[in-house]
Amino acid sequence: MFTRRVRPLLLAFVIVSVLALTACSGTKERPAGTSTGSGSTAEPVNNGEQVTLTMSIKQSSRLLDLAKQQYEAANPNVTIEIKEYSAASTMNGKTVIGGKPNPQDDEKFVNSINAELMGGNAADIIAMDGSLPYQKYADKKLFEDLNGYMNEQNGFDPSQYYSNLFKALEYNGGLYTIPIRVQLNFLMGNSSAIAGTNLDDSKWTWNDFKTAAEEITEAGEYAFVNMPPDKLLNRMLESSFGKLFDTQNKTIDTQAIIDLLNLEKSFYDDQLVTGDRVDANLGIFQTFGVSQYDERILFMLTQMAYEGQAHYYTLPSENETRGASFRSDLQMAVNSKSEHKEAAWDFILYLLSEEVQSSRDLMGFSVNKNAEQKRLDQLGADGADGATVDGQAVSLQAPAPENVEKIKAYLENAVFYAEGDLRIRNIVLEESMAFFSGQKTAKEVANIVKGKVETYLQE
Numbered sequence: 001m002f003t004r005r006v007r008p009l010l011l012a013f014v015i016v017s018v019l020a021l022t023a024c025s026g027t028k029e030r031p032a033g034t035s036t037g038s039g040s041t042a043e044p045v046n047n048g049e050q051v052t053l054t055m056s057i058k059q060s061s062r063l064l065d066l067a068k069q070q071y072e073a074a075n076p077n078v079t080i081e082i083k084e085y086s087a088a089s090t091m092n093g094k095t096v097i098g099g100k101p102n103p104q105d106d107e108k109f110v111n112s113i114n115a116e117l118m119g120g121n122a123a124d125i126i127a128m129d130g131s132l133p134y135q136k137y138a139d140k141k142l143f144e145d146l147n148g149y150m151n152e153q154n155g156f157d158p159s160q161y162y163s164n165l166f167k168a169l170e171y172n173g174g175l176y177t178i179p180i181r182v183q184l185n186f187l188m189g190n191s192s193a194i195a196g197t198n199l200d201d202s203k204w205t206w207n208d209f210k211t212a213a214e215e216i217t218e219a220g221e222y223a224f225v226n227m228p229p230d231k232l233l234n235r236m237l238e239s240s241f242g243k244l245f246d247t248q249n250k251t252i253d254t255q256a257i258i259d260l261l262n263l264e265k266s267f268y269d270d271q272l273v274t275g276d277r278v279d280a281n282l283g284i285f286q287t288f289g290v291s292q293y294d295e296r297i298l299f300m301l302t303q304m305a306y307e308g309q310a311h312y313y314t315l316p317s318e319n320e321t322r323g324a325s326f327r328s329d330l331q332m333a334v335n336s337k338s339e340h341k342e343a344a345w346d347f348i349l350y351l352l353s354e355e356v357q358s359s360r361d362l363m364g365f366s367v368n369k370n371a372e373q374k375r376l377d378q379l380g381a382d383g384a385d386g387a388t389v390d391g392q393a394v395s396l397q398a399p400a401p402e403n404v405e406k407i408k409a410y411l412e413n414a415v416f417y418a419e420g421d422l423r424i425r426n427i428v429l430e431e432s433m434a435f436f437s438g439q440k441t442a443k444e445v446a447n448i449v450k451g452k453v454e455t456y457l458q459e
Contacts, residue, residue: 045075046343052079053343056116057127058109060084061330063361064127064351071350078343083123085109106131106422117142117335124338125348128177128331131422135247136457137333138176144334145174149345156349165326165367168417172248179328180351181364184410185239185418188301189285191311193221201313206236206263209316213272216284223267225283228275229436230429233264235287237425238418239325240318245424250457257428257446260318261435265442285313295365295375295407299399312406315418324414330364365411372411376404427452 045051057064060082068080086105110131116122117137126143128134137143150156150166165179187201199212213223224232237244244256267273280286286305302310314324332348334341350356357371366372379399431448434440440448 045078045346046340048077050077050079051340051343052081053125053340053347054123055080055082055125055127056085056113056123057082058085058105058129058131061361061363063330063356063359063363066359066361067351067356071347078347080347085112110422120337122335122337124335124340124344126333126335128333129329130327130331130420133247133421133423134177134331134333135171135421136459138171138174142336143176144336144338144341145176146178146334146345146348147175150175154345154349160354160369161352162367162369162372162411162414164412165328165414165417168326168415169328169331177331177333178348178352179367180330180332180348181362182326182328182367182411182414183364184407184414185315185325185327186298186312187285187287187315188305188310189313190306190309192306192309193284194311199313201316204314204316205318206240206260206316210263210267210270210272213267213284214270217272221282221284222272222274222278223283223285224273224287225278225280226275227273227287229264229268230433231275232267232273233261233429233432234425235315236260236264236318237428238327238420239315241418241420241425242416243318243320245421245453247421247424247457250454252450252453254443254446254450256318257449258442261432261442261445265436287315295379298407299379299403302399302403303397317416319416324410325416325418326365326414327418328364365407372408376407379404423456424453427456 055064064082068082072078072080085108110133113122113126113132117126117140122142126132134143138145147170150158165182166175169175169177169179193216194212197212197215200208204212209223217223240256240260244253244260246252268275298312302308302312304310317325332351334344334348338344352368354368354371354374356362357366357368358374360375366375428449431445431452435442435445
């Protein structure tokens with residue numbers, strides 16, 4: 001009898017339950033009462049003169065709303081105006097935390113920011129969720145290079161942060177956007193099914209993943225279930241974007257696109273992946289569809305999924321750089337035409353501070369080392385009391401020390417940003433459907449993608 005188990009719908013239920021509890025348990029923290037988030041002595045923001053900072057964001061959050069209130073309370077001469085471009089997702093009249101993004105909202109946000117930046121009337125701070133093409137803005141000198149602010153004179157101590165995360169976002173030698181929180185790219189797998197293989201996820205490619213899947217799947221099992229081609233392609237693009245598209249040099253590797261499309265199709269042809277709605281227990285691996293997860297959710301899932309045998313694996317990649325990758329759905333950039341760049345940086349510095357970064361409202365992993373250690377130390381102390389699964393109370397046990405160290409190691413060694421210009425990814429996803437339906441060859445699709453992406457990059 002088949003015994004590799006993972007409770008159906010468990011992932012979504014636990015994530016929603018823990019996020020709801022997190023939203024209710026945030027602590028009210030204050031800046032140190034100085035102009036810098038680090039708490040060091042400094043001159044008043046804007047020399048004590050009244051200043052209004054503006055921030056553009058697709059959708060605000062409890063984290064930003066609280067940070068704004070606390071920063072303004074500590075700096076009475078500063079007013080922060082947050083402009084949102086889309087409303088939060090709702091269900092039955094209630095806000096859905098981590099709800100599925102609306103592509104139309106993404107397009108509206110990108111088009112609005114593009115117009116405002118090009119028109120010279122953009123906000124002082126642009127909060128980005130990964131959909132904005134920061135490299136194009138950097139090429140047009142619309143974003144400030146933040147490297148010039150990241151020094152002790154400006155209240156920034158590099159040793160306090162996972163600087164590798166900042167380094168991964170550099171472009172042409174500059175840092176034009178800085179992550180406030182990150183999400184690590186994981187696959188969750190059934191370790192009992194994978195035991196005994198020579199799987200090395202520290203440097204595996206999608207070809208390696210296929211080889212492993214062929215070895216470990218038994219009759220009736222799959223590497224992924226409920227995974228239609230566009231969803232799998234999106235994950236493959238996310239981890240291998242840099243191999244396919246060099247936005248810095250504006251070149252496209254058409255052969256790499258052809259190879260990736262043919263490889264993905266072979267997963268379905270060889271019945272290693274299915275897009276059909278089948279029993280979730282039949283999948284050896286799972287990916288995350290919710291971006292706003294944190295340490296508690298990760299450790300809870302390892303304790304509950306696959307009868308406690310769940311393990312996390314690095315997402316495969318075709319990039320030359322192997323190893324852990326990350327995403328960030330909350331980044332900050334400073335408008336190069338802003339008249340309040342120093343004040344804008346000061347607020348960003350507060351968002352990077354231990355006070356803000358250790359908050360449960362962060363809804364992701366901290367980029368601040370001390371804050372992340374605090375969050376890890378707290379695991380198991382407050383648990384997830386109040387959540388239920390199948391009518392039974394759920395609580396988070398203290399994670400094993402080796403699992404805590406693994407999370408820290410991932411953060412310290414995440415070497416590349418799983419970037420993906422929204423426009424480019426949409427081009428690939430839209431054109432690839434003709435390949436998966438048999439209407440076009442991989443080569444024909446790759447050439448169409450190349451032409452459209454080249455045109456876009458030259459705009």
